[in-house]
Amino acid sequence: MSLELIYFKACPFAQRTLIALAGLGLDFTKTLINPKQKPEWMFEVSPSGQVPLLKVAGQSVLFDSSVICEYLNDTAKGKLLSADPLQRAQQRSLVEFAGECQMAFGGLIAAADEEKFNQVKASLLKKLNWLEGQVDAAGPLFAGGEMTMVDVAFAPLFLRMEHMQKVAVLFSADDLPKISRWNGAVLGQKAVAESIEGDFAPIFKMVVASRGKDGFIHKRMS
Ligand SMILES: N[C@@H](CCC(=O)N[C@@H](CS)C(=O)NCC(=O)O)C(=O)O
Structure with missing residues (x-):
């Protein structure tokens, strides 16, 4: 098919x-x-x-x-989602939550000035602090060694956060240790690397220039 x-x-x-x-x-x-x-x-x-x-x-x-x-x-009869109905529903909830975090991240790009940026950052960090408590303690991925739909859903956000962190610090590894480790493991996945066409830096720059023109991040990147 x-x-x-x-x-x-x-x-x-x-x-x-x-x-x-x-x-x-x-x-x-x-x-x-x-x-x-x-x-x-x-x-x-x-x-x-x-x-x-x-x-x-x-x-x-x-x-x-x-x-x-x-x-x-x-x-594909894959294992990205659990066969157990409750676990699968919990994974779906987290996939939805990843979308909410992604939208909050979009607010960082659009922030007109530092004050607005810090406001949006505080709301994103509140979400990430909650998420920190959900991540598997041993890792390396969200629920252990195997990639699940939760990793798939957060990977695009982690990639964009990595590029954002080069111009404005969002959090340090000490603030969110499990997320920081998970983030690195997700970005190291072959499937994640394969999903990026070439260098992501110019793509991120283009998004900032179009969605956050003359905003706090755009000015820092220029
Ligand atoms: N909930 C949707 C969101 C998709 C979405 O926001 N797509 C954006 C691009 S990232 C889009 O197509 N925007 C064009 C538009 O809204 O006109 C999904 O998960 O697929």
């Missing part, structure tokens, strides 16, 4: 699906869309006009990264 991923290069939600595809070893094709020139057909298959989209067997289209990742896992 053919799988075609429709995506934007800079989209963290699309990156989740790329990680799942690579991690599960599935064959697929990619169709890159320019977010400023979305083709008309996108709105026919996606009510929000958002990526990622997954076209299955050339006809059925799925939208929303968590749904796509779950479908990919089921199709």
